[in-house]
Amino acid sequence: MRSNLLRTMLGAAGAVLLAGAAFAQDTIRIGVTQPLTGAFAADGNYVVQGAKLAAEAINKAGGVNGKQLQLIVEDNKSNPTEAAATAERLIVEDKVPVMMGAWGSSLTLAVMPKLVEYKVPMVVETSSSGKITTSGNPYIFRISPTSEMEARAFAPLVGTMGIKKADFLATNDDFGKGSMQEFTKMLKQKGVAIGASETMAEDATDLSAQLAKIKASGGDTIFVTTDVKQLTLILKQAKDQQVTARIITTGGSVSPDQLIEQAGGAANGSYHLVFFTPWFPDAVKNPDVAKAFMQAWSDAKYDVGGLTEGFRGWDGIYTIAAAVKDAGKADPAAITKALWGVHVRGVNGDIAFIKQGPAGRESGQSVPGVYLVKIDGGKVVQP
Amino acid sequence: MRRLAILALLALLLSVPLWVGNFYVLHVLIVTGIFTIAAMSLNLLLGYTGQLSLGHAVFFGIGAYVSALVSLGFAVHLAPDWLVTLDPQPVWLAMLCAVAIAGLCGWAIGRVSFKVRGAYFVIVTISFAEVARLVALNWDELTQGPMALNNIPPLAVSLPGLDEFDFIGKVPNYYLVLVAAILAYVVIARLVHSRAGRAMIALKENEPLASSVGIEVTRYLVLAAVVSAAIAGAAGALYAHYIQIVDPNVFMFLYTVTMVIMVVAGGKGTLAGPIVGGLIFGLLPEVLRSFAIRPEVQWVAYGVLMILIVYLLPNGIVPAVASLWNRAGRADAPAAPTTGSSPGRIVP
Amino acid sequence: MLGGIYALLGIGLTLIFGIMRVVNFTHGELYSFGAYMMFMFVMLLHLDFFLSLVLATALGVALGAVIEFVLLRRLRGADIDTTMLVMIGAWIAMQNVEQLIWSGVAKSITSPFPSAPLVLGGISVAWSRLFVFAVALLLIAGTYALVDRTRIGRAMRATFQDGDTARLMGVDIDTTYLATFALGSGLAAAAGALLGPVFVVTPGMGDLAALKAFAIVILGGLGSILGATIGGFLLAFIEELGAGYLSSGYRDAMGFALIILVLLMRPTGLISRKDRIG
Structure with missing residues (x-):
């Protein structure tokens, strides 16, 4: 039992002031937390590039429900504590209704309590640790495969x-x-x-x-x-x-x-x-999506080596856009609900969420493709 | 007059949550407050005994880890078949453990480090911080290593006659940190103005002289280290239960550096210095950030500003403002508003 | 191989520390500066690898001189804490300028050495590491000769022993300090330029390097080139031992544990004159 009396009194003034500022936005904001510096900097930057390409492509095609997507990107510095801090900033200050992140498993795990605290959903684009979807966090929707x-x-x-x-x-x-x-x-x-x-x-x-x-x-x-x-x-x-x-x-x-x-x-x-084979785009489930992504990537003159990481950001943003479209509004609860129903044709196969974890608090997990490739004579080949 | 100013300041600080509606601003103030407490504890060593400890994050980190571990519980093998387990304990108890163990570490490290002075002392304290960081990183059975200790419970207090009260959310935590800061201030002020405090300052001014008139050098230095470490440990514990996650980077040199900057910029050896410095350097990154300046540029500005402060205000902001105040036609005033009573000001 | 690099870093720092009484927090930044210059020359400008090495070191010397001239000259006579704070500020600023220019993404540098290792009686050594070791030894010997044989070296030694007397005897303190700082910085940049191609180059690479350099200086004692050389090799050796017998994770902790031990038993370092304040 918690006594809310004291807290209510203390918090009332703040809450009233906050309420006025939360609305009136012309764009749909998506919070992105990625490691842009530190040990995982290379990968995080590629994911952000892929995410930006997806947002541009969606915006060029008219946006979502007539509104433009706006990515707010925060650097979590490859550090769990920073990752939690970026989530706090994105949700509390920038008031994003949905997030994508946080690359590394330890980074994602650090963000997860914040999602519960503020009831904001997050699409997980890279992390592979089983713990993420089995710990009973109903705001997690993972599109990357688990280690298992x-x-x-x-x-x-x-x-x-x-x-x-x-x-x-x-x-x-x-x-x-x-x-x-x-x-x-x-x-x-x-x-x-x-x-x-x-x-x-x-x-x-x-x-x-x-x-x-x-x-x-x-x-x-x-x-x-x-x-x-x-x-x-x-x-x-x-x-x-x-x-x-x-x-x-x-x-x-x-x-x-x-x-x-x-x-x-x-x-x-x-x-x-x-999880993506740009060398053999016809081998993946949705070759047209893969080719569109690769075209956008090469048009932007991004590093070819980043394709296998960048697609995660692309798929993540398309998943979020689909959920926002179905939800009809940029509201965390509506987006969480809508994520359960999305069917997205992604670079890495079809994205749809199945339930994982303890009953009543399940996290969403998509089932993407996994491929084995070999490097031989300075070239990538199918073994 | 001075008492009035302090009361006004307190009223201002107490009323902050009433007129600051933005929770993010409160969040920044809370974190700033916690680091200001740590800076105050560092000032006791750096400002009053004159020992530049560059390993102060050790005590902050130990406080954070101890409090987190005691409140979460742990099971750890100290030898292959010697398992030590602890069930989760109430958070207030965990915080007390954190203060006690940080103080104990302050005693132990103080005993060892005060054998040397000057540059050697600086490096030995850096070494302790680095060893602590690497232990936290590698002893993952206990600390979870780089995976961080996550889901640390917030402080919950149950008073007789009242229901349990959790310090979740910004406003309760703001008051918690404010109360802790005032407490730390009072403890440090009392210590500095006591006999022991005067002995410490005497040491700083002239150690050989002080020891020749019978001041037991090491005893007072270790006393300062223990109190300083305990307060830093308390700050670390507050930090752990507020942000609810601790990873080995709390031991990073950068945290110590942040504290040192706060103390030096504010004015070492003055009671108000770390508070002024803490507020400036705690809020500055956020101010810069709100101008959409890239984080790297922010840090460059931070570094340059630090150099400029050392050149332009070598004694720190508080003494500089105080002397300005006195010069501005108030030469008759007996003391500067906040620092006059502090005998620790350095006259190089 | 690491022993040579550690020794280079340690010697640079010990000279600056011993002669100028400056705890040089920018030392690690000079190290990563050398590595980044190497990256720029080799990978972006496609210059010759060995020429790049020389250029990177020379630029390190120049940058060191600039730091001394701009930041430290006006702090003559200030206490050790003040200069330390200035150096910490410079360190933070430099590291972030680096990050701004090169981004946080790690860079790697291709080296011209054959990728097949040299095998000698069951032990295999990479050619690139052998080269690093040889150059490091050469630089150590060169520094030793410079300090021991030349005019400026004599001025350095005199200043180290007693700054005031040296000044009275007509030693130009400003020039001596400038040369010391530039030399120390050049050695750090050379270490970075040598090691960059073996590992990868990141903006934070200098932090641990600088801390280890501090450890080496303590081990060897203030201002002792020989001590820093021995300290460097000793640290590398103990790290290997620790990684092999304890856990590879504690490798980097060895040096710091060692410092604490050394200071407990022999507070003035392994090889040093007595130097205690107070």
Whole structure:
């Protein structure tokens, strides 16, 4: 039981003043929190570029319900506390009715209590940790695959690739550890031995100690979960240390194009689980959507290496736009309700939400595609 | 006259939530208030004993982590088969633990660090902060590492005869921080004006002389460190339960630097200095932000401003304003309005 | 390899610290400045890798001289805290200017070395790391010779021992300080330029580097080039040991734990004259 008397008295004056300012907006504001600086800066910037392209495309086509979309982008600095602060700013100060974010799993988890506090829905475009949709937060709508989905999609390949003993190298956050846990579970079921399970700080640049331990374990395959910047270093340093095991990356945030450009020959022979295959646009579910996105991306002269990350922002904004259209108004509760009913043809397959988590407080989870590609001879190929 | 000014200031601060309707402004004021408390605690060391501690975020961070962990509960292996568990405790108890443990750390670190002076002292304190950050980052069974401690409960108080009251939302937290700040101010003011406080200032002015007249140097320094650390720990605990998330970055050097800037810009060794500095440097980033200035440019401005303050107002804003006040035809006034009674002003 | 880089950083800082009594918080920024200049020359202007290295170091020297001339010259005689605050302000400003220009996204620099490592009796060493190590040793030796043999070096040593006497004896303090700061900054920039191509370049890369440099200075003792060299290698060695036997996550904590230990047992560093205030 809480006594609301004191709080009501104290808060009354503030609430009255606030009420007047909240309305009268000509645009539909969408809050975006992404890591624009810090360890995940490269990826966050690409997501924002994709989101901006989507907003431009929607606005050019007349906007939503006759109103233009306006993205308000905040930098969460790759830091959970900052992520929570950006959500606070976006919701309380900028009064956005819906958000997209926050790239990393730990960043998204940090934002989530704020969504409950202010009852504002958020479309999660990248994070893969299972916790996000199973903790009972009814304002979460995730369009990216979970680590468990990824592991399940990969399971049939364990036999064909002849994996006998696997090692892990992952970031020591929800993203890396979540992936490591799901893949370990899946591999053990398939009878694969697990060697070293090494973690690293997300901004670490010298990974020689971890690689030495993995090399000593003597597995045939290393599952790596991190972003593209750190993976570049890992590939180079693995080559320096003559680590010969096959490297497979999970999480979908390792742009193979960027790897080829930055790691050169060290990238050859590595496999990558990705959620969008711009090299084979006809292989995805909605080739026309994928081509429209790629056209907009190249028209904007954005970096080709960012396509595999940028599509997340594009799909996220299209999902939000569809929900706002169905809701008929830019109101958090109406948008939350409308999100449950959206059907969006996205770059990465069709987006629609199924329920996950404890009954009564379910989060939305979409079921996107997962693809495996290989880098061979400086080119991305289908293995 | 002076008493009147203080009363007016208090009335102004108390009435803020009544005329500031924007919750975001209140949020900024709350965070500013918390950092001002931390700056006040740093001022006790930096301003009154003259020891430049660049690891002050340690105590702030320890307060935040201890309070968060005690209120959330934890289970941690201290040895492979030695499991220590703690069930979630009430938040007020957690905050008291935070103050106590931060104070204890202040004692321990003080005992070690005060063996050295000058540049060595500065670096040793930085080292403590860095070790604390790396432990918080890597001991993830306890601290969750970079995943951060999330969903920290807000402070709840139950008074006899009243229902439980939760400090959720902006207005209750504003008053909570305000009360804590006043409390911290009173504690520091009393300490500074006590015998121990005079001994500390004597140390700062001339340590060899002070020790030759029988002042036990280390004892007073450690006393200052304990009180300072406990108050910083309280600020950290307030921070944890207000923003409800703590990650290892609370130990970052930048937080210490923010506190140092607040103290130095406001005027070290004056009671009002950290408050003035805290308000300016707490609100400045938000003011700059409201002009839609990019965050990098903001920080550049912050850095440049800091350099300018050191050049133009080497003793800080409060002493500068005070002397201006005195010069402006009030030479007959016995003391400057807020700082005159403080004997800690430095005359280089 | 890291030992050489740590030593370079430590020597630069220890000279500035020992001679000028300035706790130089911009040291880490000079380090990342060197790395960014390397990125600009090699990746954007497509200059020769080795030429770029020289240019980046030279620009580091120049930037150091500018900082000394603009910021520190007017603070002669100020207490150590005041200069420290100015340097902290400069550090914040510089890091954010860097972020503004280069964005927060990490940059990588391609190096001209063969990607196949050199294998010697079961131990494999990357060519690029070997090169870094060799150049670092060369620079350390060069600095040692400069301070030991040249006129300006003699002035530096004299100022270090007793600033006032040195001035009375006709040493030009301004020039000595300028040279010291420029030299220290150049070494930091060289370290950054060397290490940038091995890892990646980010605006925050200098922070940990600067903190480690502080650790090295403490280990080696104030103003001692030999001490900083030994301290640098010692820190690198202990970090490797810690990463191998404890947990790789605690690697960066080793140096700081070491500082605390050293100061407890031997408050004046491993190799140093007595230097305690108070």
